[in-house]
Amino acid sequence: MLDFSPARKFMLSALLVLGVLLAIPSLLPKTYLDQLPDFLPKETINLGLDLAGGSHILLEADGSQLAVARLEALEDSVRKAMRRAEPRISIENMSRSEGRLSFIVPDSSQIDLAREQLLPIIANNATGSRDWNIQVVDGNRFLLSPASEGDEAALDQAMDTAKDVIDRRINAVGTLEPTIIRQGDNRIVVQVPGIEDPEALKELIGKTAKLEFKLVDDQADPEETAAGKARVGSQILPYPEGGGSIAVRRLGGISGDKLLKADPSVDENNQPAVTIQFDSEGGKRFASMTQQYTGKLFAIILDGQVISAPRINEPILGGVSQISGSFTSDEANQLAISLRSGALPVDLKVVEERSVGPDLGRDSIERGALAAVIGTTAVLVLMFVTYGRFGLYANAALLINIAMILAIMALAHATLTLPGIAGFVLTIGAAVDANVLINERIREESRRGRRIVQAIENGYKEASRAIFDANITNVIAAVLLFLFGSGPIRGFAVVLMIGIVTSVFTAVVITRMWVSGWLKRKRPQELVI
Missing domain, CATH: 1.20.1640.10 (Multidrug efflux transporter AcrB transmembrane domain)
Incomplete structure (x- = not known):
């Protein structure tokens, strides 16, 4: 030995x-x-x-906003499922109220087929339970209401995703060893050593960075749009800083979750911009959209605000586009970081903030x-x-x-x-x-x-x-x-x-x-x- x-x-x-x-x-x-x-x-x-000082921020998720987002996604999925069914299922009176989605299948012979199309949508394969409950009332009206297990699973998944997104955003600006932990069901604690002014950190973390491309509703009445009244199937979205509002089609379009890259750049006027590139699936959808609607206006939407609404002069192939607006260089860089790290699945608000000196x-x-x-x-x-x-x-x-x-x-x-x-x-x-x-x-x-x-x-x-x-x-x-x-x-x-x-x-x-x-x-x- x-x-x-x-x-x-x-x-x-x-x-x-x-x-x-x-x-x-x-x-x-x-x-x-x-x-x-x-x-x-x-x-x-x-x-x-x-020991080093820094910023402590406690973030809280908006559960009501998550419920609305889930309903919107459910409506989009239901419409697509009914269109793809063989034979196609006609639906009427689609509405969202009281946290539920309802619609009518006028052809009673398609009730069972419609139920079959809904089963894969409402099932949660990860937990083996249902995210939504199905009811058929009055013979042909479907009611989809959220299941408690589905709400809990959706919130848990959203908070895990939000934690990962925040981690990627903070590390992208070069900050070492942040502490990012969940607290309870709907809160996240963020502690970043070495940063005593939390304002820039709050702006970077709190930006949802949800990017969407939607067609402008060219049949909307400008007076009704200005008054905040949208046609059926459309929604009114504002321009930033009191720039008015515009009507866009509520469903369809492309979301930013298909982004592959986002880098700060300059536009044709030598102004700060952000160049984005979609992955293969997103690139195909973007090319198809611009080919199908050449000559139409489409809105670039970030966190519920329309950055710009350019006209599609020609099909945009290759999955590469550019977001321009009244950006500064720092704003373009922060936007690129937010888009690269992914969108927050739920809005987060700061409920506690502390700055610790060294x-x-x-x-x-x-x-x-x-x-x-x-x-x-x-x-x-x-x-x-x-x-x-x-x-x-x-x-x-x-x-x-x-x-x-x-x-x-x-x-x-x-x-x-x-x-x-x-x-x-x-x-x-x-x-x-x-x-x-x-x-x-x-x-x-x-x-x-x-x-x-x-x-x-x-x-x-x-x-x-x-x-x-x-x-x-x-x-x-x-x-x-x-x-x-x-x-x-x-x-x-x-x-x-x-x-x-x-x-x-x-x-x-x-x-x-x-x-x-x-x-x-x-x-x-x-x-x-």
Whole structure:
């Protein structure tokens, strides 16, 4: 157990040196870090909101808006299904009221066929339940009402999608390590270290970025449109900043979920714009739409407002188009980011907002560092006084353990929070526990009259079992804290998990290698521990 081949010694020593080198950037001030040559590692630990300062925003979803969107999507699906049925099913008096969709099938012989067409639409294949309930009243009127399971599943899916969209948007502007977690059924917490002014962040996150292309209703009466009265099958949408309103066809068109790319650009007048490209399916639909309605006006709609309504002069093939308007360069860039990251499936409003300054974090870091220094010094002195040479090995392992924790956190781009500092200090205090067990076991074996090599070998062998068992249970606890805990608890769990692994490695493997080398070099005749 004390035999270490030269190759193994070289590998372990190289690993220790690498750990120390990777830990150094996290200990250097930023001014010195920027001056390091490019070939040296520069990964550092990210500081959390409570240490670096930043913005805390609590967002809440509008459930009523989601219900309306679900009804619109249901109506579109029902109309398409009835048109595609063989034979085609005629429907009348389609209406949406009181959160339900209703329509009449005038031909009573098609009632059963209509029901068959509706079954795939109302089913939720993921959960095996129904999103909508079907009723047939008065012989030929269908009523589709939302099922409770469908509402819950739709909201849960929308919130998961919204969380992913927010994550992509924040990371697209280069912000590192945001904390984005769901809270309850319809809320999302966003914490972004390093950003003290949340206004730009709120604008980027809160923009739904729902892009649509719809045909303009060229038969609408301008006076009725100005009065906000839409014909059947149309809707009135506003231009931004009091630019009036326009009537567009409510159904049909193309949604922005088929976008492949969105990049800031300039239009033919050298003004900021956004160039978009659809995927293959969206490109085909866009080409078909522009071919079918050449000479017609179509509206480019973003978040319920008409950006522009150009005329389709010729078919637009290739799936590439351009969105232009009264954009600034920054607005065009933010719009491109929002479109690339996808549309929010539900509107989110800010219900809580806090800006955290770095002063509290600086004070926490200083106090945490002071606690770490005092704790480390006390442990180093106690181990040396108690165990002599073996205490020195334990102390060296402790210092390397600290460096390896920093190195792993930097490589993993982990975020250090205030609870993480507590976990760090706790790890330092507990890191020498393994060496205490080993050294006490070696003392016990020596008192039994075993020779030096046998006492040391048995001490490491027997103590290692208890060390591994104890630390495995600690790792399990840390994993559960990480999986089920919130942001601060997860920060504590991350440092604790890393610290447990590195402390066992340095305390058991590294000190054993050092003790083995000392035995071979000095061949002591007496064991003092």
